[in-house]
Amino acid sequence: MIKYIFRRIVMLIPVILGVTFIVFSLMYITPGDPARLVLGESAPDEAVQQLREEMGLNKPFLVQYGNYIKNLVVNRDIGISYVTKRPVMQEILSAFPATVKLAGLSIFFAIIIGIPIGIISAVKKYSFFDNISMIFALIGISMPVFWLGLLLILLFSVKLKVLPASGFSSFKDMILPAVSLGAQSVAVITRMTRSSMLEVIRQDYIRTARAKGQKEKVVILKHSLGNALIPIITSIGLQFGGLLGGAVLTESIFSIPGIGRLMVESIKMRDFPVVQGSVLFIAISFSIVNLLVDLLYAYVDPRIRSQYS
Amino acid sequence: MESNKVIENKKAKKKRNSQLSDTWLRLRKDKLALVGLTILVILIFVAIFADFIAPYKYDAQDLSNILQAPSSEHIFGTDEFGRDIFSRVVYGSRISLQVGFIAVSIAVIIGGFLGAVAGYYSGKIDNFIMRAMDILLSIPQILLAISIVAALGNGLTNLMIAVGISSIPQYARIVRAAVISIKNEEFVEAAKATGSGDLRIIFKHILPNCLAPIIVQATLGVALAILTAAGLSFIGLGIQPPTPEWGAMLSGGRGYIRDYSYMTLFPGLAIVITIFALNVLGDGLRDALDPKLKN
Numbered sequence: 001m002i003k004y005i006f007r008r009i010v011m012l013i014p015v016i017l018g019v020t021f022i023v024f025s026l027m028y029i030t031p032g033d034p035a036r037l038v039l040g041e042s043a044p045d046e047a048v049q050q051l052r053e054e055m056g057l058n059k060p061f062l063v064q065y066g067n068y069i070k071n072l073v074v075n076r077d078i079g080i081s082y083v084t085k086r087p088v089m090q091e092i093l094s095a096f097p098a099t100v101k102l103a104g105l106s107i108f109f110a111i112i113i114g115i116p117i118g119i120i121s122a123v124k125k126y127s128f129f130d131n132i133s134m135i136f137a138l139i140g141i142s143m144p145v146f147w148l149g150l151l152l153i154l155l156f157s158v159k160l161k162v163l164p165a166s167g168f169s170s171f172k173d174m175i176l177p178a179v180s181l182g183a184q185s186v187a188v189i190t191r192m193t194r195s196s197m198l199e200v201i202r203q204d205y206i207r208t209a210r211a212k213g214q215k216e217k218v219v220i221l222k223h224s225l226g227n228a229l230i231p232i233i234t235s236i237g238l239q240f241g242g243l244l245g246g247a248v249l250t251e252s253i254f255s256i257p258g259i260g261r262l263m264v265e266s267i268k269m270r271d272f273p274v275v276q277g278s279v280l281f282i283a284i285s286f287s288i289v290n291l292l293v294d295l296l297y298a299y300v301d302p303r304i305r306s307q308y309s
Numbered sequence: 310m311e312s313n314k315v316i317e318n319k320k321a322k323k324k325r326n327s328q329l330s331d332t333w334l335r336l337r338k339d340k341l342a343l344v345g346l347t348i349l350v351i352l353i354f355v356a357i358f359a360d361f362i363a364p365y366k367y368d369a370q371d372l373s374n375i376l377q378a379p380s381s382e383h384i385f386g387t388d389e390f391g392r393d394i395f396s397r398v399v400y401g402s403r404i405s406l407q408v409g410f411i412a413v414s415i416a417v418i419i420g421g422f423l424g425a426v427a428g429y430y431s432g433k434i435d436n437f438i439m440r441a442m443d444i445l446l447s448i449p450q451i452l453l454a455i456s457i458v459a460a461l462g463n464g465l466t467n468l469m470i471a472v473g474i475s476s477i478p479q480y481a482r483i484v485r486a487a488v489i490s491i492k493n494e495e496f497v498e499a500a501k502a503t504g505s506g507d508l509r510i511i512f513k514h515i516l517p518n519c520l521a522p523i524i525v526q527a528t529l530g531v532a533l534a535i536l537t538a539a540g541l542s543f544i545g546l547g548i549q550p551p552t553p554e555w556g557a558m559l560s561g562g563r564g565y566i567r568d569y570s571y572m573t574l575f576p577g578l579a580i581v582i583t584i585f586a587l588n589v590l591g592d593g594l595r596d597a598l599d600p601k602l603k604n
Contacts, residue, residue: 018444026460138341142584144536146543147559147577154570245449249540253563263452264544267459279456283448290447 001298001305008291019283020072024065027272033057037270038082078280079273083266088277092259096281098168099258102250103243105174106182111236114186118193118232122201123220133190140187145246149180149253166255181250185239192235196228203227229300237293244282335597342593348586356403363396368551376569385575388558389565394572397553398579404554405583408469408538409531415473416534417527420480425511427481428488439485442478450475451537458546468547472534483526487519521598525591532587539580555580 035051036043052058056067071077078088121130156176157165167173200206201224209223210216248260255261259278266274298305336342355362371391379386385394427438445453457471491497492515500514539556541547548554550561555576562572 014440015444015447018441019447022444022448023456026456030460031462138585138589139581142532142581142588144539144543144556144577144580144584146540146556147573147580150559150563150566150573150577154566154573158567158570241449245451248451248455249544252544263455264546267455267546272459275456275459279448279452282452286449287447 004298005295008294012287012291015287016280016284017069020069020280021065023276023279023283024068025061027276028061028064030272032270034082034272037272078277081266081271081274083269083271083274088273091262091274092277092281095257095259095262098256099244099247099251099260101168102174102177102181102247102256102258103240105178106243107185107236107239109178109182110185110189110239114189115193115232117186118190119197119220119225121190121194122197125198130194134194137187137190140183141191143183145180145184146249146253148183149176149250152176152180153253168254168256168258177250177254177256180253181243181246184246185236185243188235188239189232193228193232196231197224200224200228226300230297233293233296233300237290237296240289241286244286332594332597336593339593339596341589342597345586345588345590345593348582349590352402352406352583352586355399356406359400359403363393363399365393365396367397367400367553368392369396376565376572378569379571386569386571388561388572392551394558394575397558398555398575401553401555401558401576401579402583404465404548404552405535405539405580408465408472408554409535409587411469412472412476412534412538413527413530415470416476416480416530417523419474420477421484421516421523423477424481424484424486425488425516428485429492429507429511429515431489435485438481442481445475445478450533451540454537454541455544455546458541463546463549465548465552468538468541471541472537475537476530476534479526479530480523483522484516484519487522488515491515491518525595525598528587528591528594532584532591535580535587536584 033048033052035048035055035057039048039051056064059067068078071079076089080086081088081091084091117133121133124130153165153176156163163176164173165176168177206219206223209219214223244260247258248264250256251258251261252264259282263275263278266272266278336346369392371387373391374383374387375389375391377383377387377391383393383395385398388394388397423438423442427435448456453475454471457474458467461467461470488511497510497514500510505514538547539554539559542554542556543560545560548557550557558576559573559580562569562576565572
């Protein structure tokens with residue numbers, strides 16, 4: 001098992017290198033001279049030229065990329081923000097906790113709502129409850145996160161005045177952002193739980209469990225859910241990518257100072273080192289979450305565990 | 310001889326037709342999918358005939374009539390420049406469908422080609438292509454699209470390219486899996502034996518036989534592409550005013566949400582209806598094209 005974990009971590013390295021390459025290339029082809037951006041439009045040409053020299057912008061692409069990687073690995077330095085002049089790493093680390101909090105709460109919300117509804121829908125297949133929840137799930141999947149956010153603000157902040165439309169310090173502030181970001185995941189997890197449970201419930205071992213007189217609650221929650229978990233966990237893991245991406249939109253609606261908003265603001269101000277760093281950071285976090293999900297499989301499924309032990 | 314050939318041709322045609330009509334028969338039983346298909350057809354109709362349906366031009370300003378609530382004259386109301394929101398939503402369907410279909414076409418063509426090559430040749434080429442796809446997949450789609458738009462600049466064309474490129478890995482994966490599953494079938498071997506070249510085998514024999522998963526993914530993909538594009542425009546990185554894009558309209562209405570909430574209501578509703586239609590149609594097509602999957 002440890003060997004497997006180690007191998008998976010080693011496999012992350014080429015992925016991270018690849019992401020840095022893509023992000024670096026994209027920023028490289030972006031029109032506009034970084035030295036000019038740092039110094040401003042009115043700066044004299046000689047000063048810009050000198051700064052280009054200092055920043056290594058006159059060097060060939062691959063040399064620049066190599067320097068970027070070297071700085072990243074050796075000094076954990078991914079550049080200085082053109083706007084605030086602070087290290088990009090610092091900017092990102094101060095924005096990251098808000099995003100983690102938002103994504104974490106959203107996925108928690110999605111799990112505690114989605115799995116129970118999915119189970120009930122599967123157990124009471126084609127019932128009124130099942131039909132209604134499946135229609136809601138379909139609507140949930142079709143709902144853009146930014147529109148839901150606006151509707152929630154309209155209802156709970158503007159009309160009912162019970163929840164704030166922005167801020168992120170208290171739990172109350174986080175309710176609307178987490179619900180709007182998590183709604184789509186609720187829908188996906190509900191559908192996945194239902195179909196996975198339906199698949200399992202038909203199996204012989206469930207009939208056996210019932211035949212030996214096991215309580216229905218145990219049959220459903222232990223025998224069925226336990227075996228239906230793998231696809232559900234997969235869909236939860238996949239949701240994380242969407243959540244980290246969706247956070248960009250949610251954060252800008254609810255003015256949450258997370259990494260998504262940092263990124264959007266930086267694009268608007270052409271602060272490319274920060275954009276580069278943010279994408280890199282989110283991609284790495286996403287890869288780590290995927291790794292954790294894969295490890296979780298081994299934890300819930302003895303068949304997978306036995307392959308690696 | 311001649312007549313035999315004609316009969317065989319007819320048979321082949323009939324078989325293809327029956328496959329198509331089987332799918333259609335199964336799809337027809339799925340009421341939700343039919344609802345989706347109907348909505349989609351209406352939307353395409355609205356997009357094509359927007360000039361005749363919209364009562365005003367999408368950029369026609371009427372400064373004496375700004376921020377009017379829905380009325381018989383402006384059924385969805387007017388925005389901060391006095392533009393008719395209904396007309397803008399109607400013209401918006403053109404933009405959204407265009408972005409959705411073109412972005413997915415880009416992704417299907419490039420992703421499909423890469424996936425087919427990877428699946429057919431396997432080995433080193435496969436490994437190289439699929440690892441590259443893994444790297445792209447490790448960046449959440451909307452972030453990848455944002456980065457590409459940031460590099461290329463705003464605008465409709467760049468938005469379509471960005472959304473298209475960011476969806477490539479999904480299609481590469483699906484096509485690769487489909488190609489692997491049928492590349493050892495007898496008809497492929499027969500084609501090889503008769504001396505067909507690799508490209509001919511891939512495009513003429515293999516790809517037509519794995520269309521089903523591609524069609525399903527593409528239908529759902531159009532929905533995702535429209536959502537991504539609207540999201541980008543919403544944060545100000547996609548289509549710029551005065552072009553009537555639904556996401557951009559929502560973004561514009563955001564500042565007026567307290568007093569003029571109808572400005573955010575209708576463009577959002579248009580997005581939800583479109584995405585809903587594509588999603589249920591995609592689900593229905595999946596069941597209809599591959600009945601084995603449905604339990």
